Amino acid sequence: AQKVTQAQTEISVVEKEDVTLDCVYETRDTTYYLFWYKQPPSGELVFLIRRNSFDEQNEISGRYSWNFQKSTSSFNFTITASQVVDSAVYFCALSEGAQKLVFGQGTRLTINP
Amino acid sequence: EAGVAQSPRYKIIEKRQSVAFWCNPISGHATLYWYQQILGQGPKLLIQFQNNGVVDDSQLPKDRFSAERLKGVDSTLKIQPAKLEDSAVYLCASSYALGYTDTQYFGPGTRLTVL
Numbered sequence: 074a075q076k077v078t079q080a081q082t083e084i085s086v087v088e089k090e091d092v093t094l095d096c097v098y099e100t101r102d103t104t105y106y107l108f109w110y111k112q113p114p115s116g117e118l119v120f121l122i123r124r125n126s127f128d129e130q131n132e133i134s135g136r137y138s139w140n141f142q143k144s145t146s147s148f149n150f151t152i153t154a155s156q157v158v159d160s161a162v163y164f165c166a167l168s169e170g171a172q173k174l175v176f177g178q179g180t181r182l183t184i185n186p
Numbered sequence: 187e188a189g190v191a192q193s194p195r196y197k198i199i200e201k202r203q204s205v206a207f208w209c210n211p212i213s214g215h216a217t218l219y220w221y222q223q224i225l226g227q228g229p230k231l232l233i234q235f236q237n238n239g240v241v242d243d244s245q246l247p248k249d250r251f252s253a254e255r256l257k258g259v260d261s262t263l264k265i266q267p268a269k270l271e272d273s274a275v276y277l278c279a280s281s282y283a284l285g286y287t288d289t290q291y292f293g294p295g296t297r298l299t300v301l
Contacts, residue, residue, distance in 0.1 A: 077228075106287045116275060118229070118292035125287075164228050168287055173242060176228030 075100050077167050079177035086155055087185050094150045094180045096165030102126075105169035107148045109139065112162040112179070124148065155184045188212065190293035192278050198299045204266035207296045211259070211280030217241075218255055219290060220263050221277040229277055235261060265298075273300045 076099040086092050098107065109121040122132060124141055132139045136153045152159055160183050166176045191210040199205050211218050217236050221229035232251065233243040237258040246253070250269070255261040265272055275295040281288040 108289070110292075115294060116297070117294045118277065118279075120289055120291060123289050166228070173231045173234070174290065176230075178226075179228055 075105075075167050075169060075175045077165050077175055077177035079163075079165055079180050081180045082178070083181045083183070085183040085185060088157055089154050091151060091153050092155050092182065094152075094163050094165075094182065096148045096150065096177060098146050098148065098165070098167045100146075100167060100169050102169040105167060107141065108166040108168075108174070109148075109150050110164045110166065110176075112164060114161070118164070121150075152182075157184045157186055160184045190278055190280055190291055192276075192293040192296055194296055195294060196297050196299075198301065199268055200301050201270055202267040204264065205268055205298065206262055206264045207276050207278075207298075209261045209263070209278030209293060211261075211278070212291055215280035215282050215291075216258070217281045217283065217288070218261050219279040219281075220253055220261070221279065221292075223275040223277055223295070225274070232263070268298075268300045270300050273298055 078097045105126045107124045110118045111121055112118050122139055129141050138151045140149045162179045162181045164176050164179045166174050168174045193208050197205055219234050220232045222232050223229040232246045233253045234241040235255040238255045251265055253263045275297050277292050277295045279290040279292045281290045
């Protein structure tokens with residue numbers, strides 16, 4: 074069965090610090106997809122990235138970067154030089170084949186000025 | 187390009203009353219999803235439509251929840267009668283293609299409070 078664990082319930086840092094959000098997943102399939110979504114206070118889930126199981130290359134998009142390691146079943150998300158606008162709840166999610174998208178519990182990130 | 191639209195944004199009802207939520211997906215998206223997000227948890231899929239057919243409703247409490255997607259575009263989710271534990275945010279999402287591997291785009295959600 075699929076499972077996503079985000080062990081960090083809440084993180085609080087000061088603006089401009091770097092912060093890493095952890096995501097560990099469980100799956101029996103060799104083909105699967107991993108996602109990160111951001112949920113700001115407005116409530117809408119905003120898509121950030123999608124990665125398939127065959128692509129282990131790390132990705133960088135501006136201040137955001139993602140580290141995918143199949144050996145440890147992890148898909149971690151790093152924000153460099155954090156800003157107040159990064160404050161939100163971040164969800165990691167997994168889907169395999171035709172199975173439903175399974176979300177982790179989320180990590181609430183607070184960036185203090 | 188317009189995103190996923192939902193209404194109402196907020197709803198407060200008393201237990202045993204009925205309520206309905208509406209969703210309009212991104213234009214051209216064949217697949218539509220309804221999720222329930224209880225406070226402090228990640229979203230949980232309730233039902234998935236492909237055009238106007240149901241693909242997965244295994245986690246929909248069918249004794250009180252119902253959903254339809256007429257003409258393969260807009261969708262309505264109904265709860266009748268509501269219970270206290272139905273208090274949650276109901277999120278609608280859509281994706282272009284069939285299958286959970288396609289990226290899902292979410293609407294702003296409807297926050298339901300059952301008193």
